Amino acid sequence: MLSLYRAGYSPWHRLAAGPKALLLIVIVLGVSLLPVSWPGPAVAAAIAVGCYAVPGIGLRELRRQLVAVRWAIGVTAAGQLVFLGPGPAAANTTRVGAALVISALLALTTPVGALLDALERGLKPLDHLGVDRQRVALLLIVTITMLPVLARLAHDVREAQRARGAPPGLRHFAMPFLVVALKHADALGDALTARGVR
Known part of the structure; x- marks a missing residue:
């Protein structure tokens, strides 16, 4: 089976699979529950950046993950824009994008x-x-x-x-x-x- 795992020695890599999965679920739920109003979207983006900024992962990997899910982010943005308008669309899309890239850490580091x-x-x-x-x-x-x-x-x-x-x-x-x-x-x-x- 094709795996997304990338070997490394980051804190995410060293964390056991079970506790890591629970921690990432909690983080993703927290990002999902952030308010649509400011500063909710900025906090969601900051959490995603913080999760990837640890030594051994890096922001280059964050960029790769964002590129990988760009179609899902684009579809989310388009749907939200049609039904909710620009402000809520940007906020919800930011939260969805952050949740997607944070959850990818489980497969990348385990x-x-x-x-x-x-x-x-x-x-x-x-x-x-x-x-x-x-x-x-x-x-x-x-x-x-x-x-x-x-x-x-x-x-x-x-x-x-x-x-x-x-x-x-x-x-x-x-x-x-x-x-x-x-x-x-x-x-x-x-x-x-x-x-x-x-």
Whole structure:
């Protein structure tokens, strides 16, 4: 499975997967609950910058994550602008963007195996209900990582097209991206089958 994990020695990397996930959930919820009025959006942006400003992560990574989710931010901004107007649209879009990049820290700084182990431990109370927590944890990990993985695949396709001098546009991008995404889905299916997941 394609992983977003980047090895490092930052405080985020050193924090155990379970406590890190809980801390990031609390931070994302806090950002989401900030008021729309000033200084709520500025605080949301400052929290996102602070989360990435620690040694070993860096603001360059923050910029990469913002570029990766720019379409989600753009769609959010457009919808908010139509229904709420410029001020609330800017505030809500800032909060959504901050929440997205902060939540990406979990996948960036935690190996997939550690995430699976932490989720399985967290889901242990469901054993009494007959729930297969290994499958649930695997499903959650695949879901969490799928959007960033597709964003990375889209970036790779665009870079390859630029290198070959292909003209930009959705018509030239859609088919190669679909092929790459389906290949990734096949590889993921094969990996799951090899692990005995049916």
